[in-house]
Amino acid sequence: MTALVQVKNVSRLFGSMRALDHVSLDIAPESYTVLLGPSGSGKTTLLSILGGFLEPSEGQVLIEGEDCTSMPPAKRPTTTVFQDYALFPHMTVGNNVGFGLRMRGLARPERDRRARDVLALVGLAEAFDKKPHQLSGGQRQRVALARALVVEPSVLLLDEPLGALDLKLRRQMQDELKAIQKRVGTAFVHVTHDQEEAMALADHCVVMNHGRIEDEGPAERVYSRPGSRFSATFMGESTIFPGRVTSSREIETPFGTWRLNTDAATGADVALALRPEHVAIGDGPLALGRAKVGDVVFQGSFKRVTAAPERAAQIDLLARLPADAAVRAGDVVEFACDPRHVLVLTR
Structure with a gap:
């Protein structure tokens, strides 16, 4: 499938600081792409370059096959939804949504019709004549989304649009955005x-x-088979510990020598990662040994447990145990895992 957006070897410098470093990325039509990373990772800079608010210091951005690298935002087939929504407080919701169509010269009846249609799409048909201050945070977020969609962009850019919402509303809006x-x-x-x-x-x-x-890849693959140590720790939690590949293609670990699938060369130092849901109490194919439980946090459907293994007390072992697991801080228990779920990371 031909990519809708092609980012080719893009870098962006702010003085001596390199905010983006030779980034290349393809975005498919009709896809939901999420740029994920900590503060300072470059994700917002990349979004700003896609939207035309910043120009790259080097590299190229193609959208629908057209070079948009130096094209201003108003000329691009993109629209942006900002975290603060940027609604005009003195305008009605209908006029806010239709503002982009007004700038394109559409007559009032046509832009009102289209604004009503897209407000119905986001579940706010009754809000057309209201002012933004009369709406909840989630409703204002949907108005901002409607205003972006009404101009029928090829690519919709969302800059942390759910960051200002409470947890329950944020989860609700995740479902609505995807739908x-x-x-x-x-x-x-x-x-x-x-x-x-x-x-x-x-x-x-x-x-x-x-x-x-x-x-990068499908979220399930990035989580279950991360491509790097950073990805394993940022995309969910992991217990990370060192290993070395032996001449017999086994891996020496602080918990013993394990036979695991790896393409790493003999003598190579690797990092091993265990997701907390793959750590269990009791016997298992791979013994982690006895560990002293340091903390138990009840989180509704499970308990998040940290423990210090006797074989490697410097390692914080994370486990996600059933909510009814009989374990308390100070307990010394046996932990184990399944070799199928041990991640071998070479970078």
Whole structure:
């Protein structure tokens, strides 16, 4: 499939600081792409370059095959939804949504019709004549989304649009955003630092760090088989510990010598990662040994447990145990894991 958006070897410098470092990325039509990373990773800079608010210091951006590298925002087939929504407080919701159509010279009856249609799409048909201050935070977010969609962009850019919402409303809006994207078929590119939000929304997850792409692919693959140590720790939690590949193709670890699948060369130093849901109490194919439980946090459907293994007390072992697990701080228990779920990371 031909990419809708092609980012080719893009860098961006702010003085001596390199915010983006030779980034290349393809975005497919009708996809939901999430740019995920910590503050300073370059994700917002990349979104700003896609929207035309910044020009790259080097590289090229193509949208629908057209070179948009130096094209201003108003000329691009993109629109942006900002975190603060940027609604005009003195305008009605209908006029806010129709503002972009007004700038394009559409007559009042046509822009009102289209504004009503897209407000119905986002579940706010009754809000046409209201002012933004009469709406909740989630409703204002949907108005901003409607204003962006009404001009029928090829790519919709979302800059941490759910960051100002409370947890319950944020999860509700995640479901609504995904459903709306599927209905309209527009490619969405969404910036967030929230891993759970990324996994809930993304068809294509792009993990960024220090201005580079660390990992990308379907969210399930990035989580279950991360491409780097950073990706394993940022996209969800992991227990990370060192290993060395032996001449017999086994891996020496602080917990013993394990036989695991790896392409790493003999003598190579690797990092091993264990997701907390793959750590269990009791016997298992791979014994982690006895560990003293340091903390138990009840989180509704599970307990998040940290423990210090006797074989490697410097390692914080993380486990996600059933909510009814009989374990308390100070207990010394046996832990184990399954070799199928041990991640071998070579970078």
